Amino acid sequence: MNPDLDALKPYPFEKLAGLKAGVTPPEGLAHIPLTIGEPQHAPFAAALEALTAHRQGFARYPATAGTSELRQAIANWASRRFGLASLDADHQVLPVNGTREAIFAFVQAALDRTRPAGVAMPNPFYQIYEGAALLAGGQPIYLDATAENAFLPDLDKVPAATWRDVQLVFLCSPGNPSGAVTPLAEFEKLIALADEFDFIIASDECYSELYLDEDAPPPGLLEACAHLGRHDYRRCLVFHSLSKRSNLPGLRSGFVAGDAELTAPFKRYRTYHGCAMALPVQQASITAWNDEAHVRANRDAYRETFAAVTEVLAPVMDFPTPEASFYLWPAVPDGDDEAFTRALFAETHVSVLPGSYMGRVGSSGTNPGSGRLRLALVAEVDATLEAAWRVRRFIERRA
Secondary structure (H helix, E strand, O other): OOHHHHHOOOOHHHHHHHHHOOOOOOOOOOOEEOOOOOOOOOOOHHHHHHHHHOHHHHHOOOOOOOOHHHHHHHHHHHHHHHOOOOOOOOOOEEEEOHHHHHHHHHHHHHOOOOOOOEEEEEEOOOHHHHHHHHHOOOEEEEEEEOHHHOOOEOHHHOOHHHHHOEEEEEEEOOOOOOOOOOOHHHHHHHHHHHHHHOOEEEEEOOOOOOEOOOOOOOOOHHHHHHHOOOOOOOOEEEEEEHHHHOOOHHHOOEEEEEOHHHHHHHHHHHHHHOOOOOHHHHHHHHHHHOOOHHHHHHHHHHHHHHHHHHHHHOOOOEOOOOOEOOEEOOEOOOOOHHHHHHHHHHHHOEEOEEHHHHOOOOOOOOOOOOOEEEEEOOOOHHHHHHHHHHHHHHHHHHO
């Protein structure tokens, strides 16, 4: 077997299962998980109807590049959403089976093992960034995202010697787990660094359509490129998905877009990878990318949940003001995120994810996720609110 497999760290939910092992929660309380970022709102019905209507397409092999109709629907959506002057559907867009698969695959295709292959990523982070880097022979570089820097990586603290070994930088905006939004100026700063040190920027924007202020949609990497007049999107790729936007995580549908000189070899890699999107899934995706009404309704539902939950938890927990995504990132009152998680489950039958499981010891010598929790507010408002009240009463009993 590939010896690099031994470098992979236990996945956060594997560690959580071990932490909860042997604990028996109260029988009279239904379990409420706030752990996995899997949308529980109703999936976009019209997309499911399109999937069914085109089911005969399962009898045909799809092309790696997807249909021109899907690529154009994606290009049109991205251009509208991020104010792009143009996005070439044939050369700058590639449909993928969800951002998880695409992120992992792109790192395998992008890294040059014959020279230092640093892969910089926010810390805490989505574990696929790290795992993909390790299996591609890369070296993860953790950029701590702390409260002192609004839960964003502090690019100014990274020395030139580090940048010189970097081949790829991951961004996640809105961020997982904090929900922090990268400002346009930070994207532009990173683009300048990419030009100076010759690395690729991969921006994971799968939460971009879940924002709480309808008048302030989060900016994206391609938007920053357009703002700079960089319409070839050189060195830049974005990853988007229908999982959160349209409540379709099981559809496994997303796209990669940006620099044509990066998408072309990635398409060649994917031809061998064997991961073309099924034709009925493509039709469902076209339907989803062409509709915004259901996305606005989805944001309204999340706003209701956030408003209710933050009102309950704000008196007993400290967390950054939510901007986007569907997570809360509160500090644990006593600072021990693992002990808090285990005791909370034991007493209230509510599951949360210790923040330390999403981070690594970084340049500061500490794990910036330690002492925090990730709460995924993905269920319907009543269940999520009930979980919030259980958390609050648990904290008040321990005060």
